[in-house]
Amino acid sequence: MWLRLPKVTIRLLLSVLLIIIFLAPFYWMLLTAFKTLDEVVAVPPKFWVDKLQWVNFKDAFTRINFLHYTKNSIIITLGTLVGQMLVVVPAAYAFARYQFKGKSLLFGLVLATMMVPGQLIFLPVFVMFANVGLLNTYVSLIVPFIASGMAIFMLRQTFMQVPDSILEAARLDNSSEWKIIRTIMLPMAVPTLSTLALLTFIGTWNSYFFPLVWTTTDAVRTLPLGVKKLQDSEGLNPHIVMAGNMMLILPILIVFMFARKHIIKAFTYSGVK
Amino acid sequence: MTNQWNHMKKKFAVVLTAVVGTTVILSGCGQAGANESAVKYTKGDKVVEIKFWTSAMEQVNKDLVDQFNKTKGAELNIHVSAEYQGDYSEIQQKVNAAAIANTLPNAFIGEVSQTKGFADSNTIVDLEPFMKVNDFNRDDFKIGDLDNLYVDKDMYAFPHMRSLPVMYVNKTLAKKVGLNENGPATFDELESYMETAYKATGKTPMYLLNNDLWILEALLSSYSNTNMLNDEETATNINSKGAVELISFLRDGVSKGLIKVFNPTQLNDFVGAVSDPDTLLTFSSIGGYKIFLGLAAKSKYELGVAMIPEGKGGTRGVPVGGSNVYMSNTGTEEEKAATFEFMEWLSDTEQAAYASANTGYLPTRLSSLDTDLMKKTMAEFPGYKVAIDELKFSKKRPTTGVYHEVETLVVSRLGDILTDNKDVQQGLDALAKDVNAILTR
Secondary structure: OOOHHHHHHHHHHHHHHHHHHHHHHHHHHHHHHOOOHHHHOOOOOOOOOOOOOOHHHHHHHHHOOHHHHHHHHHHHHHHHHHHHHHHHHHHHHHHHHOOOOOHHHHHHHHHHOOOOOHHHHHHHHHHHHHHOOOOOOHHHHHHHHOOOHHHHHHHHHHHHOOOHHHHHHHHHOOOOHHHHHHHHHHHHOHHHHHHHHHHHHHHHHHOOHHHHHOOOOOOOOOHHHHHHHHHHHHOOOHHHHHHHHHHHHHHHHHHHHHHHHHHHHHHHHHHHO | OHHHHHHHHHHHHHHHHHHHHHHHHHHHHHOOOOOOOOOOOOOOOOOEEEEEEEOOOHHHHHHHHHHHHHOHHHHHOEEEEEEEOOOHHHHHHHHHHHHHHOOOOOEEEEEHHHHHHHHHOOOEOOOHHHHHHOOOOOHHHOOOOOHHHEEOOEEOOEEEEEEOEEEEEEHHHHHHOOOOOOOOOEHHHHHHHHHHHHHHHOOOOEEEEOOOHHHHHHHHHHHHOOOOEOOOOOOEOOOOHHHHHHHHHHHHHHHOOOEEEEOOOOHHHHHHHHHOOOOOEEEEEHHHHHHHHHHHHHOOOOEEEEOOOEOHHHOOOEEOEEEEEEEEOOOOHHHHHHHHHHHHHHOOHHHHHHHHHOOOOEOOOOHHHHOHHHHHHHHHOOHHHHHHHHHHHEEOOOOOOOHHHHHHHHHHHHHHHHHOOOOHHHHHHHHHHHHHHHHOO
């Protein structure tokens, strides 16, 4: 017993250390968002606040058109999520359950899209959208991200884990393919779908590069660009920028709280197989 | 065999056509604006819409555009829409993408060193024909080095906001520890100046933010009369004797605790450091003058502005920074003529004074200095006068289109060279090799 105690203690200490390492930047952002400028620039730095400065949030909200950027972020994130599910689910099902000519090649191409960095394709896509008059539209910020290679791959792996006998039984009952997807595949893939939805949500909500390079007006620009604008216009006022950042990540935290259980389940489920 | 030979011939013909085609396109790019024609704007019945992309100091640019639309724009039936596109690097990316996609705005703001790159790629137009048909007098622009407006002998840009690196001095601390509150005049004085403050406070007296090669260009020029690139811009001087001496000087300061260099991600730490009443000096842009004044006021010390110290033999040199306004190679003759009207108005005396007084940047016209607004501003903020005096020593920044890549590389490597214990010459030689590879690519 005495030999095990230090191990437990060491494990506990390491866990606490890891938690501190991961939480420290977040704590610092939260702290800065509630500080006055004097407290932000204080030497030595202060690790607490005397009085919460809610006014920083009000400033961040009013100095940029926060509602406009938030609306755009919501439309683009939800559009990408819905569009992705409509494309990814049938594609993954086809790759998992159908045999057809060129399947391996096509699946290889889907996987290959994961290897191409976005910075490499932004220019041709920009030119393409410009040629068809879709620059500065929601479409240009949603459509390119609907067919996600990563999502097709993950969902295909999940669909492949469903036993053939279940599908055969459903087909004997004259169930259509759509009904099989809807009533058998999707309910069994809820953890994977939740994980994918969360990853897509975080990726799209936080996306900075593509909304930056594919927009030339404020019409469809998203919240990360709004917060960057706040930084540009505020100069050296990091407390207001951090308040903007807090408001930016708040939806992600809320969604994460709800989807957490499913994500853990998704990875556990894959692991068992 | 014959088939193979025919196939090879076809292949060769395709490659040859591509090479010739590319050469023709590129040679066309190299002669940007050579045959540019221009017409003078005449007011028509319809409103001419002008798209103007802005960068940096968004609010001031927006205010100026609003003023134009209410005054000269309304009078001439020209309407300008301003759209902010991010910092200088971001707007450069967007302009390059828009040039390929044929979606360029009519005019845009870019950093001063971007002129040649934009001209070489035929993205912007030569302004000479427009100045000729409009009898535009450029003499009033003579405030600091103007080479960054030109490609060869033709003007391709109007100056918008001008900045210079300066030395900010904590006058309150200098007085308290018995130093000259105007700051050190030479690099020799700088070392003893910092040592005195260090002995008195026990704290690092000078902080630098390693995010801007522009400051290093000023230090190189002033310390040892060295330019970052050779005259042909085909090789760097970053490993020359003068550069090694400067970097050794800075590293010596770092090792003695006299200088601390923050990397680009430590902006908040830098802000905290320069806000400390025990911090004596920093080098930064005059464009941030009002921000530094604000920080000093909060920390209850008096802030002064001094020129970058001079080197041995009285060498001085500061690169001109800030922004230009460019006319894009797009639109009808009427739109171009209207764009020139807007650019002319934007660069005029009152507008240049307004931009300067509301930011910290310097005005771009001599006549702006005589406006009531600038007189009042300079009386209230004496640092402007120091920076304007420093313009005598201003010089152009490198103009090669790949300089942004060079900047990114040098900044990322210099932080290590300043703080590690390796041989400075060796570190800079390795850096020079990589920079030269970019320049000769």
